[in-house]
Amino acid sequence: MRLAVITGPPGSGKTTALVRVAEILGSRGVAVGGFYTREGREGGVRRGFEVVAIPSGETAWLALRGGSSRFRVGAYAVFPENLERVGIPQLERSLEEGRVLLVDEVGPMELLSERFVRSVERVLEAARASAFTVHFRARHPLIERLRSSATLLEVVRFGTSHLVAERVAAHLLG
Template identity: 50%
Template sequence: MLGAKNFLITGRPGIGKTTAVLRVSEALKRLGVKVGGMISREERERGVRVGFILEDLMTGERGYLARVGAGLGPRVGKYTVLIDDLERVGVGAIERALREADVIIIDEIGPMELYSGKFVDATA
């Protein structure tokens, strides 16, 4: 991408990074900018975080990044990383955005995402 810029937003959990990214995304879309990529949101049951859901910003497709009690797979704390969903939704969203979007959002790159070689390759 000629003239590409990277913007990083950092901060403690729960301070509104994803909310800020979503607001910027919506504002850009209203201006006719094609926004793609992925975000991750907490999933809570009875006020307790039980997992993280990925969403493709272009298609709305969703899947799990990780979930408590999800069976076999890489673990980060109490969460099992769901590599198949990460690659189908997350990597798919990034690859689609690289082909089609004007602005690419990747909400988070952390220990869970780094268990996928395909994710690492897509974000390199």
């Protein structure tokens, strides 16, 4: 199993690195699937976070500032049902189809979904080539399992996402 885990402080470039890994692998004819999260901004202000399916590009709000949900992380209302509708089906389909799996991120918002936790555990059990970004400070059994199972652990420092992406892509290609 080739399992790359990318971590780093907020805003360091973890998502940028993972999206670049998808581009590198895709340019080499490797089928990839999964999802990533990106900031949604309005007028230069962060409104929330969107989940983006790979490769379909389908999006949905994972979290919104000022939104209404029974789930909250900091100032954000979190909508795990949107992750379960957009991101997780792509992850599960990609696992069935033998794609390289990419997930950004395993963090407090995503971990609110038990279905997400089960899906990531299935990926680990399948021993499929995969890359995950993990929240820098989060402590959760699944995050600890990812860190301890990693065959490559990369820490993104500001301005190094392109180098991390190259190393992770090379690792996944074997």
